[in-house]
Amino acid sequence: MTEIIAKNLSLTKDSATLLQGASFTLKPRQLIALLGPNGAGKTSLIRTTLGLEKRSSGTVSLGGTDSEALSPMERARRVAYLPQQRPLAWPNSVRDVVALGRFAYGAAPGRLNPRDAQAVNTALELCDLTDLTNRHTDTLSGGEVARVHCARAFAAEAPLLIADEPVAALDPRQQFRIMDIIQAYVDRGGGALVVLHDIPLAAKYASHLIWMQDGRIAAEGPPEETLTVQRMADIYGVRAHIDGRKVEIEGAI
Numbered sequence: 001m002t003e004i005i006a007k008n009l010s011l012t013k014d015s016a017t018l019l020q021g022a023s024f025t026l027k028p029r030q031l032i033a034l035l036g037p038n039g040a041g042k043t044s045l046i047r048t049t050l051g052l053e054k055r056s057s058g059t060v061s062l063g064g065t066d067s068e069a070l071s072p073m074e075r076a077r078r079v080a081y082l083p084q085q086r087p088l089a090w091p092n093s094v095r096d097v098v099a100l101g102r103f104a105y106g107a108a109p110g111r112l113n114p115r116d117a118q119a120v121n122t123a124l125e126l127c128d129l130t131d132l133t134n135r136h137t138d139t140l141s142g143g144e145v146a147r148v149h150c151a152r153a154f155a156a157e158a159p160l161l162i163a164d165e166p167v168a169a170l171d172p173r174q175q176f177r178i179m180d181i182i183q184a185y186v187d188r189g190g191g192a193l194v195v196l197h198d199i200p201l202a203a204k205y206a207s208h209l210i211w212m213q214d215g216r217i218a219a220e221g222p223p224e225e226t227l228t229v230q231r232m233a234d235i236y237g238v239r240a241h242i243d244g245r246k247v248e249i250e251g252a253i
Contacts (some may be wrong), residue, residue, distance in 0.1 A: 002063040002078055002159040003027045003184030003191065009058035011048045018044040020215045022058075026160060026193050031186045033202035034195045036098075036212030037236055043084055045212065050081060063159075076104035080153035082163040084195075088145070091138035097148050098123055101155030119155050124177060127181055134187040150181050161185060161192040164234055167201070179205050203227055203245040211235055213232050 004026040011019035019041050026032060034042050047053040049060050049117070051067035060067040062149050073210045080101070088097065096109035107116040108145045124130050127147040146166065146220060153161055163182065167175040175198065182192050183205055196202045202209060203223045211219040211226060213235050223245050232240040232249075239250040 001028060003061075004079070004160060005059075005061040006049050007059045009045065009054055009060065010056045011044050011058045013053075016247070017050055018215055019055075021023055022212075022215075022217050024210055024217065024220065026162075028159060028189050028191045029186055030208060031183060031206050032191075032193045032208045032210055033206035034193055034210050034212065035197075035199065035202060036218075040212040041215040042212055043164055044215070045125050046081075046164055046193070046195070050075065050079065050162065057114045073104045073106075075127060076156055076158065078158055079160040079162055080156045080158040082149055082153050082161070084164040084168075086149050088219075091146050092134040092249050093133070094129055094135050094140075094148055094151075095120065095124070095133045097137055098129070098151045098155050101152040104156050104158075119157055123151040123155040126154055126184065128177075143170055143177065146170060146174065146178050147181065150178060154185065157188060161190055162194075163192065164195045165197065166194060167196065167198065177202060199227075199232070199240075199249070200247045203247050215235075 009019055009022040022034045036042050048055045051070060062070060099109040099112060102112065102116045102119060104139060105116065112120065124133060127150050129147055129151055132144060167178050175222060179201060186192050187226055206223060209220060209223055209226050210217055211231060218235060219231060227242060229240055229242055232238055233253055237253050239253055241248040241250060247248060
């Protein structure tokens with residue numbers, strides 16, 4: 001079973017402590033929402049976990065191997081990563097962009113073996129992109145581009161997914177579509193860690209919440225246990241009405 005086990009992670013850069021004593025586990029069939037205000041350390045936690053930032057202390061096991069010991073291709077076969085910034089340098093076709101997800105297996109657009117091609121076709125279908133296969137990405141809406149990025153991640157057929165703000169700047173309908181796609185991935189046996197700023201969306205989809213503040217994990221657990229009026233006030237500085245998993249933000253404190 002491929003899982004991420006991070007223990008006591010710390011990250012210091014240019015004398016600034018960005019992450020301190022952070023521990024978490026991501027397992028298959030688990031959808032974790034990583035929450036916290038801007039600057040709380042969410043992206044630092046992700047990048048340190050993946051070995052993209054050299055940790056100051058702590059350990060990370062990614063499928064039984066230290067994440068910093070994995071090559072980029074080995075890491076990509078174990079966990080698909082959607083970073084916060086996802087620029088498309090040139091307007092390739094949807095199929096070619098999704099095919100980039102097969103890089104971990106030595107493939108590239110125009111150089112796909114039958115297994116690669118099947119993985120790309122499956123990812124396109126899962127993300128409802130089959131009708132857009134030959135469209136160029138500069139002709140797509142923001143929601144369609146977001147689905148293309150998800151499909152590229154799924155084409156890697158990795159057992160785990162880490163997505164940093166995958167629904168940022170999308171309208172509510174497209175946010176739900178992306179989260180439905182990620183939920184379906186988890187239902188098929190994947191594990192997903194997703195950074196979200198929309199608390200009601202996180203409460204609806206996530207089985208587990210990780211709350212970050214000032215580079216530390218302030219709390220973690222199921223929404224029913226960790227989503228409270230006091231925590232919303234402490235972490236985000238807002239008043240909220242909470243009824244089970246239903247959250248209404250009423251204003252700033």
